Amino acid sequence: MTPGPARSPLQVPVHDSPSSVLFAPFSSREIRKLSVCRVDNPESFNQLWHPNPGGLYDLRMGPFSDRGDLSCGTCLLRSEHCPGHLGHVELPLPVVNPLYIREVLQALKLSCLACHRLRVPDYSKELMLVQQKLLDRGLIIGAQRAADVADVESLSLEDEVEGSRRRSKRAADDVAVVERLRRFYEEEVAEDERRMEELALKSSAAVAAVGQTRNVQELKKRYRKEFVAAGKAGKGACRHCGARTKSVKIYRSR
Ligand SMILES: [Zn+2]
């Protein structure tokens, strides 16, 4: 790129050379900050067919029609030039974002409603965590090996029926596997850091951009699925407090 004419510091965009990008929904605070008006009037128009303040067609969010000489209450431009501005509705009760209703339902189904813990073995949580963290570093082979380290096969989830001797052994197994996984993770990270240092000595350019490939995303999704499946397999009494909770259902009102 050839250098253009010198720009004043104010003209240089702050996001000129991002080192990473994160996508997430706006928080309530951000929504309120972006909003130009609070919509709290259920009557959109008055009797003369003019938009009511605080209604859905409040002019601060932009002109709702290109007819007449309506101009925006925020940027004062006419409809063909106003980009439109965000308003917001304050919700009196917590409401699940419809985009995440599946995930919320899944989390509720995996939770014990008596002790509010996930009804999955501790090692299973640790395994999922370790795998996700390793994948975030782009360590695909490490993430795959984590399952072998946990040796989940030998601690089958179907063992609930095998009586109290098995149950107390299971708690001890849980702790041992969690320990093993944590040690494995630390070793993998240390090894990775050593490798990165070596690479950086050879060429500093080739190091970046290992992380977010399609493979990594696929694996992350698969491990999440396996985690949910492990939770579903452990139905019945909660393995932490022993309580039996009813299944969570969703009611649709139409
Ligand atoms: Zn405007």
Ligand SMILES: [Zn+2]
């Ligand atoms: Zn419980």
